Amino acid sequence: MINPADLPTTNKENSEKTDPVDSHKMAKALRAGLLTGIHVPTLETEGYRQLFRYRKRLYTDLVRVKNRIKDKLLQNGIETPQKYDNPYCTKDFLD
Numbered sequence: 048m049i050n051p052a053d054l055p056t057t058n059k060e061n062s063e064k065t066d067p068v069d070s071h072k073m074a075k076a077l078r079a080g081l082l083t084g085i086h087v088p089t090l091e092t093e094g095y096r097q098l099f100r101y102r103k104r105l106y107t108d109l110v111r112v113k114n115r116i117k118d119k120l121l122q123n124g125i126e127t128p129q130k131y132d133n134p135y136c137t138k139d140f141l142d
Contacts, residue, residue: 049073049082 054076076082088096117127 048085048087053082055081 052071055084072081120127
């Protein structure tokens with residue numbers, strides 16, 4: 048597998064994008080030794096990445112909801128009780 052940005056192209060080739068033109072261009076670059084492969088993550092690694100992204104999105108949603116609740120309380124003149132004011136509920140904590 049190669050990075051498409053590493054494939055040398057001309058302006059004419061960019062305007063005539065078809066599968067035969069692209070495959071001919073890749074074959075020429077491969078014969079000339081201009082291409083290097085890229086790292087493809089394993090299915091397990093990709094699964095961990097998806098899980099982490101989903102966890103991060105859930106955490107961001109939780110922070111957003113908590114901030115909305117605090118905002119509504121403040122609009123009505125109610126201070127957030129100290130026991131519910133979590134200092135770890137910030138973006139910096141997740142990074």
